[in-house]
Amino acid sequence: MSTAVISSTSAAAKAPGKLRRPSVPVILALTWLVIAVGGALLADVVAPFDPLKQEILQAMQTPTPEHLLGTDVLGRDVLSRLMHGAGPTLSSVAVAVVAYTGIGLVLGLIAGYSGGWTDRAVVALTSIVIALPVIMVLFVVLSVFRGNTWLAMLVFGVLSSPIMTLLVRSSAIAVRNELFVDAARVSGLSPLYIVFRHVLPRSRGLIIVQGAVFGATALIVESSLSYLGFGTVPPNPSWGNMISEASTVITSVPWLLVPPGAVIALTALSLGVIGDSLRDSVSAGWSTSKLTPSGRRTEAPRVAEAGTGPLLAVRDLSVGYHSAGGIVPIVKDVSFEIGRGETLGLVGESGSGKTTVAFGVLGVIGEGVAVTGGSVVFDGADLVGQSDAVLAQYRGKRIAYIAQEPMVALGPSHRVGDQLREAIELNDGLTGEAAQQRVIELLTLVELRDPAGSARKYLHELSGGMAQRVSIAFALAGRPELLVADEPTTALDVTVQAGILGLLMRLREQTGMSVLIITHDWGVIADVCDRVVVMYKGEIVEQATAERIFAEPQHPYTQALLTSNPHGAQPGQDLPVITGTFTTPSMERAALAGAGTGAAS
Amino acid sequence: MIRLIATRIAVSIPVLFIMTILTFLLASLVPGDAATQILGPDATPERVAQLNAELGLDRPVLEQYLDWLAGIFRGDFGTSLFSGEPVSRLLEQRFWPTFWLATFAALVSAIIGVTFGVVAAVKGGWAARVLDGIGMLGISLPNFWVALLLIVLFAGTLGWLPAVGYTAPEDDFGEFLSRMVLPVTAMSFAGVALIAKQTRESMAEALSRDFMRFLQANGFPRRRLILKYGLRYAAIPVLATISATFVNHIGGTVTLESVFAIPGLGSMVARGTTNHDLANIQGAVLLFTAVILLVNLLTDIVYTLLNPKVRANA
Ligand SMILES: Nc1ncnc2c1ncn2[C@@H]1O[C@H](COP(=O)(O)OP(=O)(O)OP(=O)(O)O)[C@@H](O)[C@H]1O
Ligand SMILES: [Mg+2]
Numbered sequence: 048m049s050t051a052v053i054s055s056t057s058a059a060a061k062a063p064g065k066l067r068r069p070s071v072p073v074i075l076a077l078t079w080l081v082i083a084v085g086g087a088l089l090a091d092v093v094a095p096f097d098p099l100k101q102e103i104l105q106a107m108q109t110p111t112p113e114h115l116l117g118t119d120v121l122g123r124d125v126l127s128r129l130m131h132g133a134g135p136t137l138s139s140v141a142v143a144v145v146a147y148t149g150i151g152l153v154l155g156l157i158a159g160y161s162g163g164w165t166d167r168a169v170v171a172l173t174s175i176v177i178a179l180p181v182i183m184v185l186f187v188v189l190s191v192f193r194g195n196t197w198l199a200m201l202v203f204g205v206l207s208s209p210i211m212t213l214l215v216r217s218s219a220i221a222v223r224n225e226l227f228v229d230a231a232r233v234s235g236l237s238p239l240y241i242v243f244r245h246v247l248p249r250s251r252g253l254i255i256v257q258g259a260v261f262g263a264t265a266l267i268v269e270s271s272l273s274y275l276g277f278g279t280v281p282p283n284p285s286w287g288n289m290i291s292e293a294s295t296v297i298t299s300v301p302w303l304l305v306p307p308g309a310v311i312a313l314t315a316l317s318l319g320v321i322g323d324s325l326r327d328s329v330s331a332g333w334s335t336s337k338l339t340p341s342g343r344r345t346e347a348p349r350v351a352e353a354g355t356g357p358l359l360a361v362r363d364l365s366v367g368y369h370s371a372g373g374i375v376p377i378v379k380d381v382s383f384e385i386g387r388g389e390t391l392g393l394v395g396e397s398g399s400g401k402t403t404v405a406f407g408v409l410g411v412i413g414e415g416v417a418v419t420g421g422s423v424v425f426d427g428a429d430l431v432g433q434s435d436a437v438l439a440q441y442r443g444k445r446i447a448y449i450a451q452e453p454m455v456a457l458g459p460s461h462r463v464g465d466q467l468r469e470a471i472e473l474n475d476g477l478t479g480e481a482a483q484q485r486v487i488e489l490l491t492l493v494e495l496r497d498p499a500g501s502a503r504k505y506l507h508e509l510s511g512g513m514a515q516r517v518s519i520a521f522a523l524a525g526r527p528e529l530l531v532a533d534e535p536t537t538a539l540d541v542t543v544q545a546g547i548l549g550l551l552m553r554l555r556e557q558t559g560m561s562v563l564i565i566t567h568d569w570g571v572i573a574d575v576c577d578r579v580v581v582m583y584k585g586e587i588v589e590q591a592t593a594e595r596i597f598a599e600p601q602h603p604y605t606q607a608l609l610t611s612n613p614h615g616a617q618p619g620q621d622l623p624v625i626t627g628t629f630t631t632p633s634m635e636r637a638a639l640a641g642a643g644t645g646a647a648s
Numbered sequence: 649m650i651r652l653i654a655t656r657i658a659v660s661i662p663v664l665f666i667m668t669i670l671t672f673l674l675a676s677l678v679p680g681d682a683a684t685q686i687l688g689p690d691a692t693p694e695r696v697a698q699l700n701a702e703l704g705l706d707r708p709v710l711e712q713y714l715d716w717l718a719g720i721f722r723g724d725f726g727t728s729l730f731s732g733e734p735v736s737r738l739l740e741q742r743f744w745p746t747f748w749l750a751t752f753a754a755l756v757s758a759i760i761g762v763t764f765g766v767v768a769a770v771k772g773g774w775a776a777r778v779l780d781g782i783g784m785l786g787i788s789l790p791n792f793w794v795a796l797l798l799i800v801l802f803a804g805t806l807g808w809l810p811a812v813g814y815t816a817p818e819d820d821f822g823e824f825l826s827r828m829v830l831p832v833t834a835m836s837f838a839g840v841a842l843i844a845k846q847t848r849e850s851m852a853e854a855l856s857r858d859f860m861r862f863l864q865a866n867g868f869p870r871r872r873l874i875l876k877y878g879l880r881y882a883a884i885p886v887l888a889t890i891s892a893t894f895v896n897h898i899g900g901t902v903t904l905e906s907v908f909a910i911p912g913l914g915s916m917v918a919r920g921t922t923n924h925d926l927a928n929i930q931g932a933v934l935l936f937t938a939v940i941l942l943v944n945l946l947t948d949i950v951y952t953l954l955n956p957k958v959r960a961n962a
Contacts, residue, residue, distance in 0.1 A: 443867020
């Protein structure tokens with residue numbers, strides 16, 4: 048059931064080209080565009096009055112049943128003028144959009160598909176045209192070819208087209224680099240056929256989005272030109288010159304501003320809404336925040352006296368993520384303890400929920416994920432759902448964290464030494480020179496060859512191994528009692544893995560801290576762990592001391608894991624993927640309950 | 649970094665030349681029009697020819713162009729066909745109103761836009777949706793229409809602010825500010841919308857990076873992560889949008905200065921276009937182009953300063 052939900056959401060996310068059913072705003076936007084274009088096309092038939100017919104006696108009326116949108120300065124019917132004005136306005140916008148998409152499409156496809164010098168020439172041309180001040184060119188054009196808005200809008204479309212060209216080009220390059228296009232080319236299909244059959248359909252969404260958004264811009268530009276008097280010449284109406292006429296009487300009848308302005312705004316808005324909704328369905332969607340919002344509880348309830356029980360006691364911890372169909376569990380009823388100075392290993396195949404358990408313990412599960420039950424008791428205080436203010440006493444100070452991917456663990460735009468110093472100031476209370484000294488001390492502690500030099504570097508200038516050492520220094524900054532290390536060596540080069548692991552173990556000896564280490568690697572378990580927790584499909588299937596796990600594994604899943612990778616396996620070897628299904632505790636309970644009801648009936 | 653600036657200048661120079669050639673080429677397509685414009689349609693052909701000769705408009709286009717170009721290097725942009733004033737003096741006088749308008753509008757857009765964007769990114773949910781709606785509206789409203797509505801409301805109905813006109817800041821600073829409020833507001837609408845949207849997207853992207861979680865887990869407060877690390881991460885795309893907004897604003901001055909009767913370069917372009925006063929347009933357009941290129945250059949420099957990866961390579 049839950050897997051069905053997961054696969055259906057990921058399928059939806061992976062089919063970007065497919066359009067969803069239109070939302071209400073999109074339907075409204077389309078309706079408005081149909082009305083506007085329809086009104087323009089049928090103006091001669093449906094407009095209630097002649098747009099030029101003046102009735103001075105009825106001038107400057109607000110809406111009446113006869114004149115639905117009122118009358119202008121000369122007593123002409125505003126609605127009829129709007130309908131007749133739509134033609135010139137919308138057609139010159141269409142000219143701009145056609146030029147924009149047409150040129151962008153042709154140049155973009157040619158450049159992206161053929162590559163080489165053609166591509167370079169097109170890119171060079173676009174980079175110059177993009178730098179031209181388009182609006183200014185329009186005024187030069189209009190000063191020479193007076194009143195020729197069509198030409199001006201054509202120029203506007205042409206000069207704006209580099210944006211479209213570059214977009215189409217990059218998507219054409221992306222498609223070209225895909226295998227099936229290569230295959231098509233090798234099998235001798237004509238480039239034109241390949242472009243139409245394979246490249247164009249994939250870029251379609253992008254082209255429509257960009258075209259719609261540009262249409263909105265072109266409409267605003269056209270109305271500005273017409274407002275300034277460079278468009279349709281009065282008495283003939285256009286949306287822009289109607290605003291300009293209305294502006295002469297704004298003190299007496301401000302109402303006259305409303306109809307033409309609202310029509311322009313509605314049309315631009317509709318184009319924008321359509322473009323935006325398409326963009327959302329084209330792009331992969333929202334990125335979810337990794338920052339966990341503050342909980343509501345402002346006081347950590349004492350479950351036990353501090354300093355008495357185990358350092359960490361996780362009880363029935365359940366975590367799930369929010370989806371359209373409700374909360375999908377990722378981790379179910381997980382319970383374990385870590386004693387002071389103890390190292391606990393957490394093993395399980397990929398996707399079994401190990402990282403999620405770690406995040407639950409650290410209180411950093413991120414947005415869209417929630418702890419749905421259970422408790423995380425650290426030194427006698429339950430941390431689940433606590434506010435940032437409470438967690439500030441623990442995060443970094445008593446519990447620290449090392450991530451699986453050291454190359455993305457720190458901020459990319461600040462020097463690592465500066466960030467480390469910030470951690471020291473926050474978690475160790477040192478400031479100024481003392482903090483700076485501690486930076487070097489910590490970087491020396493993690494055995495970096497050039498501590499002072501490394502401190503001045505940015506993350507991207509470090510190797511994976513060096514970055515992980517800096518991460519470890521980070522975690523040590525607050526002198527924590529518990530270190531959570533999520534696969535600290537998995538992402539690293541095999542040659543440096545042993546070095547990092549050895550460092551961690553030496554630091555554990557020196558500081559006496561407890562460690563929760565997540566790993567794929569039985570070798571790591573054998574080397575460093577006192578006890579082991581085995582996870583499978585979000586649940587704990589077995590926990591025992593390290594010796595016992597290797598000697599007498601109880602659960603069939605553990606046995607399968609071990610037989611395929613027996614005791615003494617080489618460190619650095621990943622857990623194999625175990626085929627076949629195993630029962631988890633929750634399945635057993637369900638089966639028992641089923642048997643119980645079966646027996647009762 | 650030097651290389652990047654060099655590339656940018658290498659693109660800028662052809663752009664300036666293209667603009668000068670463009671204005672001249674286009675003008676040459678309709679020869680003699682200027683004299684007819686000045687003298688009116690009833691003037692005799694002899695009189696038109698004479699005036700053309702006086703203005704130097706009967707010479708080959710290339711010669712006129714080179715002359716004009718040489719003049720620019722001496723700071724001489726020619727003479728306005730209508731007022732007879734030197735264009736360079738007009739440009740000098742009209743630069744500042746436009747500068748204040750575009751700069752204030754860019755500042756206001758940046759401050760409000762970034763604030764909105766950060767709030768929406770952090771709050772998510774309905775705040776983000778409301779902001780998206782407002783943003784869409786901001787882009788869809790023609791700025792001159794917003795300007796007229798603002799005049800009706802704040803100058804007309806409420807009578808709080810002067811409707812149109814301009815006072816130089818050195819003459820009366822209070823008056824200058826009160827006359828700037830409405831044009832700057834009208835101009836900032838679209839800018840706020842665009843910048844807020846970009847900030848929201850870039851901040852959302854920043855907050856979805858793994859390092860946010862790592863730093864939070866190691867004791868960095870949420871607020872600091874958002875305001876220091878998030879903003880820093882989002883800075884480059886947001887800066888690009890702010891710079892693009894400033895460039896848009898320069899185009900927008902043409903309409904808004906006309907609405908508010910501000911004696912700047914924008915209204916000079918608008919009037920020049922109506923009057924077919926090519927010398928004026930050429931001067932103003934060239935100055936605008938130079939300013940835009942300068943803004944792009946500055947943006948590029950700030951980029952490299954902000955981006956450690958580029959900075960290291962340059
Ligand atoms: N925010 C989320 N939204 C949807 N699914 C999620 C989310 N977070 C985790 N999951 C899913 O929960 C499951 C457990 O993920 P988790 O990262 O905890 O596994 P893991 O045991 O650490 O795996 P690995 O060994 O690959 O790191 C995965 O199937 C993952 O796709
Ligand atoms: Mg994991």
